Amino acid sequence: MITYTIRRLALAALILFVAVTAMFLMIRAVPGDPVKIMLGPRATPELQASLTAALGLDQPIWKQLMIFYSKMMQGDLGVDVFSGRSVTHIVMQQLPYTLELIFASIIWSALLGVIFGAYAAANPNTLWDRMIAFISVSFIAAPAFVIALLSLLVFAVQLRWFPAIGVGEGFWSRVHHVALPAFAIGLSWVGYIARLVRASMLEVLGEHHIRTARAFGLSERRIIMVYALRIAILPVITVIGVGMGFLLSAAVFAEIVFARPGLGKLVIDSITTRNYPVVMGAVLVSTGLFVLSTAISDIVNAWLDPRSRQSL
Amino acid sequence: MTLLSVSNLKTSYGKTNVLTGVSFHVDEGETYALVGESGSGKTTLIRAIAGLAPAQEGSILFQGHELRGLSDRKMRPFRKDISLMFQDPVGSLSPRLTVGGLITEPYRIQGMNNRDLNSEAIRLLEMVGLPADMAGRYPFQLSGGQARRVGVARALALEPKLLLADEPTAGLDVSVQGELLNLLNDLRDQLGLSMLIITHNLNIVRHVSDRMGIMYLGQLVEEGTTEDVFHHSKHPYTRALLSASPKPDPHAKMDRIILHGDPPSLLKRPSGCEFRSRCPFAKDICKETPEWNETHGHKVRCFIPLS
Amino acid sequence: MTAPLLQIDGVTIDYNTKKGNLHALRDISFDVNKGEIVGIVGESGCGKSTLISTILQLLPQNAEWKKGAINFKGKNLITSSEKEMRDMRGKDISVIFQDPMQSLNPVITIGRQMVDIQHRSTSPYAEKWQKAIEMLSMVGIADAETRLKQHPFEFSGGMLQRIAIAMALMSMPDLLIADEPTTALDATLEVEIIKRLKDLHKEMGCSILFISHHLGVIAELCQRVVVMYAGSVVEFGTVDEIFFNPKHPYTRRLIECDPGHIKERAKRLPTIPGEIPDLTEALEGCIFQERCSESIAKCKTATPPLVSLGQNHQAACWLNHNQEPE
């Protein structure tokens, strides 16, 4: 188990390294001088020269990469050209809001999804099962940001049940603020997980070892909760791990629609002001978050399913 | 005349060596059966001969040409003369092709599609006793028996000299087994075909093969004519195999050799005679590696062969 | 003669499928006495697994009981409640399945599964663990202590089947059902498992219902034999009667076709031409008549009943009727 964890984290580090380097080179490969683009109208030659030196853009590419990585190791993601504040500080300030939004949406949607899925699997081909199947398919079809806009329009603007803007102070106020965006992002996830749990549960319940368990008179509850769920849950964990990427993307829209601070809003604002270091920092952190979550879900999977320990 | 001669063939995957020096030959028009249990390496051997699995050492001579290590391109002309039949009757048929398409696949591959493939398909279906309208069907619409016959038709499409058959009767009920073996026997006589059959089922070997070899852990331990091996088996493992298939007769006498323990894993092979750990007659001498000792055509690899 | 342990009387089961009602079992009747080994011989599609599921009352949803009863220790299993059945499964009746690689949970250790099936006994965990070790050594598995902590995929087929036997016999059941336990194994392993089953049977005295399509194994192990074909019993009798004095054409052909039976090298092997009839269509007359070389006119119209021909031997074939013993 330990060797698997180490090797999986090493792979994650490798993927992150390749992704960051690709990102770094992509920015450098763009035609035109990023400094001139960043400064825009205020581009005086001296300002340009000092900024180029500050960003080390005059160095050869691989040297810049070395500097970037050495600084990154100490957690320094460069400096925000305009405000002079360290990018790491800016990004870390916004990160908690995005995490709060993502976990809120995962918790309610995964919970409801598993309950719907398990119920549908427990009594297949009943009216309930077909209804859940229909609802799941329609939920999956609804893109997060359209649901966000519509729910903003109906629940916040028209009915005023929920606040339309901001994050709120204090626990209950924050929950009240995060409810609507979390609902919007999580909705398609309920359908996705419900269908997955139903399909994988039905498949496992059909396997021979379940018949053996029944032949030994184990109670149906124990068979479902231990013998079947232990295997049926595996694909769900993988999907949740991968899903972090989708949630990050959806979070960008939810933060804009509900005017919440967070990584998404930060990236949008720094793009409109052409603030490359901040864009780079935010994208890098979200990629890191995604690579880490896929690694964690693989590790949890390996812990639950000994067979997959040899797969690396 | 010797059609196929395999000498000292060795294959290994990473650190596990599967075949540790196998040598035998198949004469023209002869049917040779290789008998071995799971893990004996018989499938690896037949796939190495067909050029599907790499063999690190030794030689595979087919009509004097060395096949081991040939690239796919150089091997292609020989594929006309050697054809391989697979264990899973339905699984070895490409699911998206019709039976007609499957049977005439060899012609297309060898670039011989200047002839009327439809009539070839009918001829081949006829040969294996299937109705002509079977050509329009897809593999998943066939029963095990029918799929098995389509496999035979495809294997014999280009009238090969050597047919390699991997467990031809696997998955068939006893009553249907006979049908297929009779078909193979008829075709062998009609086309003067040589056959190399591998199986774990000793009973069918007695009715089909002229000569046979017993394989254990990637090695041949006994070889000879089928009658010789069945009536005067010499190697303890062969004797155990022969006694292991219970006769459908409640009063059959039970002088059976029961092997205790499981076959050792390919990763940690025992030293000396590899059957030593399970052999009821093992002695100290068995710690050495036994060589072939042959008495007029009947070879055995054992220091104290049974009388 | 004490009452048989298990008595199956006229059991008829249909499956309703898209193509209509599949008559999987038709009028199955035979019995198993206490401490006896009864063999069921049948090729693929003869209804063996449906019969086992019916005894255990673990039939799929689309199965429909038509008629018949199964008396086990004086209780009709067909009318028993799910609760009563669950009490018996794994205590009075236990099962060994065909494919050892598939019949154990892949992600749970062997030890945990062996303890779980002792869910009825209230003894502490350590005691159950000890019983598991005992059973494993009884079926010849070395260093059981470490083996219990391993998962099924770390064992060979032969080992897994021995574990399955250990699990089945752990609760000293009255009836052990073995559904083709050795079909997936090599010959040398098969005989070893058969020998072990014989010794355990002598030691424990439980009755065994042994299912196989391998005549040799049945001949060696069983005292009485049921021959099944396409969902019905064609012959039932002592092993000597069945093998030396078969009274049904299918049994005769089956014995002839077994390659082990043919002493000398045969140029042409005997076969049974044709295939199993489609059980969804209306069936009249004898089920085997299409493939039977000795069929007479009556076979096409009336279904032959299972009739006793004396000396504990029954067969369902019109040919026996004109020489019925007085």
Added chain:
Amino acid sequence: MSDPITDKETKVKMSDHHQSELLKIVGGVAKNPLGLIGLIIVGVFVFCALFAVWIVPHDPVGMNIKDRLQGPSTTYFLGTDQLGRDTFSRLIMGSQVALKVALPAVFGAMFIGLTLGMIAGYGPRWLDNFLSLVFDTIRSFPTVMFALAVVALVGPSLQTIIFVVMATSIPIYGRVARTQTLALRNSEFILAERSMGASLFRILGIHMMPNIIGVLSVLAAMDIPTVIALEAGLSFLGLGVKPPTPSWGSLLKDGYALIRQTPWLIVAGGLPIIIATLGFTFLGETLRDVVDPRLRKTR
């Protein structure tokens, strides 16, 4: 030797099954109620996209300030935006943009993903590891973040969106194609083809690909709605197609700005996206059942 019972001579028609197979699939989809709804919605959507220019009641970019911000009426079916442009016409034109992005991006990604996936699955191990690393790296960028970064660098345009959407979906198809190829690589029918001397192209093209294309086409049908939503999202953030070309996303962008003045812009922009994605998803669902019945049991 032939079987006496069915000795009748029938002309073996090696008929070409392909077009009849297609008809069978469409027929199968139409039979299922969900599939029928999906088929109708997708049909209307494609019809609007193709004939948008002719069926548009008003000039989608024509401004008349006096009619600005009106609710739905007989002249303006869905009301007008802040510049008095007819929302309904802009909606119809918007479907054109959605299709122009979705089709090339999804089918481009599918074929590139299929080829790379098959190469990774069938090729030597080092190539497999390299391609898997490439797939994992691309996939590790959260899609929208990656899109924003690219748009930030090269500026928003239709081509950028198509490139971004295709780039981020190639790994999805690539990974599925790779696992399918790995599973089929040692199957007996592929070994049988090799034993007959079939060339690499014949094995991949005629024997491997048809067994994979089914799963991938279902994936594509389910991926189109995600692509439409992504394009609309980027336009909503002002980083999609440059105005004034009408896109559903830009409708929503205006709608969001005027959310307190009129709800109609959001409703008009939001509903088509939901309906279109519902249509494609229903179609994808039933397509999966019809194309690959084995998949049905895992529905």
